[in-house]
Amino acid sequence: MGRAEFLPRNESGIAATIAALKARFGDRVSQAQALREQHGHTTTWVGNQPPDAVLYPESTEEVSEIVRICAANRTPIVPFGSGSSLEGQLNAPAGGVSLDMTRMNRIVEVHAEDLDCVVQPGVNRKQLNEHLRDLGLFFPIDPGAEATLGGMASTRASGTNAVRYGTMKDNVLNLTVVMADGSVMKTANRAKKTSAGYDLTRLMIGAEGTLGIITELTLKLQGIPQAVSSAFCSFPSVPEACNAVIATIQYGIPVARIELMDELQVKATNAFAKLDLPETPALLLEFHGTPEGVKEQAENFGEIAGEFGGSGFQWFTREEDRARMWQARHDAYWAAKGLRPGVDVISTDVCVPISRLADCVAETQADLAELGILAPIVGHVGDGNFHLSVLVDTKDAKELESAETLMSRLAKRAIAMDGTCTGEHGIGQGKMAYLEHELGHAVDVMRTIKRALDPLNIMNPGKIMRT
CATH class of the missing domain: 3.30.70.3450 (Alpha-Beta Plaits)
Structure with missing residues (x-):
């Protein structure tokens, strides 16, 4: 668990793609080593796998053009928001291009009377709420990090307010998504509910960029409480x-x-x-x-x-x-690091039915004592979700083995309690091993969807499941 997967690289295709992108976008394409490593970084123990180039698109039309170039050369694409994902979602195991969406940071429209707004994916929650404050409105999803809203949708984020306001899947009305062939799809309109066809909005929420690239979101808003x-x-x-x-x-x-x-x-x-x-x-x-x-x-x-x-x-x-x-x-997270300076902090989470919460936490604390691991626990416990900040020297093989034992027990315990191996961090690379254990045949259905929508496997390959 936690080891970065290496996929075959299409060297000639990647080279052709980067040449074409440089010719079209100029200095918005960077191959600087430090920038590439920053865009492949991960805040878990999965090893860094940098992309071959970083590109900053500024519109849906540009994203569509970029995807068409990548598809023509079978070059992987990894969307990037603020870099706060925790399970290796940003790594590029087959190389390719990181699409940094931070320049797509415009609040397009606010419909105060309808309690919704339209934003580009590079807008972060703090920026949005500052814009909404004078209208007496706010967007309630608060994962803690200054995450971008596109990234929050891609990882199905939740956070401290979820017990009352739900998660991203409950607060997104519509998405504009660039698909793997470069076509542009709108998943719905602004109506608060619909019975029209498949729920493509929720299919894309939590897909971690493996099915398409989100370029616009329509979000539900709330009135600021009295x-x-x-x-x-x-x-x-x-x-x-x-x-x-x-x-x-x-x-x-x-x-x-x-x-x-x-x-x-x-x-x-x-x-x-x-x-x-x-x-x-x-x-x-x-x-x-x-x-x-x-x-x-x-x-x-x-x-x-x-x-x-x-x-x-x-x-x-x-x-x-x-x-x-x-x-x-x-x-x-930063407070936990102070308990044992100089070692890594591996953040992990599970979620269980609330009636099993006390049992799950107590058994996990017993594991920590048995394995001699220092790992503070915090949790959004109103919906049965809790997190461990595992303090471990990842260069020490024995410590790493103990940490892996802990993580495996925790994920399997949550699943056995009819819960999930991740309440909000997502699967990425770090928790691929547990998805089939949790969902069984449903993972085969996911593979079928992935292959149908992304037959060339260029959309954030090597994440969620092995295809």
């Missing part, structure tokens, strides 16, 4: 914190965010963010609604938390206090 409050509460153990989450969801409290940090993550966060939180497992929550509504929600949660040993309940209504707390949560 009132927002946040809360923090400590617990004696992770299972008790998880059981408090289960009870909160079952009682129908409409939390917007409900995040878990285990005791190790709280310790790391205290050191990194200069906080003085009790170093026991904790839940961080956010409530949206009216002033009276968020107060009632916080009070109801406080009562539930007390039943499971919750203590030190803190409620924040000032924006600066809330921002500081959530920034500390978003910095969990």
Whole structure:
């Protein structure tokens, strides 16, 4: 697991493609070694496989032209957003061209009355929300990283707000996609629902660039809540914190965010963010609604938390206090690195039915103790999704073997609990080994779709499944 796959290279085709692209796009095509490695980089343990060139398109028409040139020469294409994917999605195992979409960063239209907007894929969520703020609107999907919206759709991102607002698959109405032959497809219109034909929008969401290249997105928007409050509460153990989450969801409290940090993550966060939180497992929550509504929600949660040993309940209504707390949560990766400077952090995730959450986390903590691995746990636990930041010296064969054992047990445990080996990171290269274990014959159907839509296998080859 985690080893980069090497596919056959079409040397003559790649050379012909780069020559044609340079003739057409000039200095927007770069073969600088450092830039190529940055576009093949990965924040997991999958080895770096840089593309042969990086190109910056500026329109759907240019992407279509680029794809036609690549298809004519059988040259792989790897779409690139902000580079924050975690399972090797950006690698180029057969070489080829990385399409950096960051210059396609225009907010095309905002339809405030319809609560939707049209954006290019290089727009990031922070940029969009700054643009929407004066209209009283926001886009709720918050994966933590400053990811581009095209990348977020390609990896079916979710994040801290998913428990209330859903994931990218629930918040995209329509996509414009350049297909493997260079043709341009619109998957739907702006209607909030449709029964017209196959759901091609959702087929493309989570496809990780293996079926086509997203060049425009129509997104659902939400009204900024009248009132927002946040809360923090400590617990004696992770299972008790998880059981408090289960009870909160079952009682129908409409939390917007409900995040878990285990005791190790709280310790790391205290050191990194200069906080003085009790170093026991904790839940961080956010409530949206009216002033009276968020107060009632916080009070109801406080009562539930007390039943499971919750203590030190803190409620924040000032924006600066809330921002500081959530920034500390978003910095969990960097805080974890401080626990063992100089080694790698391998981030992985699983998702299980919420009724199995406490069991899955407890068994995973037992594995960590048995294997002697340092790995803080955080989670979007309102929907059963949690993450490990595995601190490991990847140059030490014994440590790496232990880490691989941990990751394998974790993925298989989640699947055995009727969950998934990845709640939001995607498959990429890093989790290909578990997809067939999880979905069985469905992977053969995926291969059939891939071969039908991309018969030359030029769209981000070597990702999700072996074709």
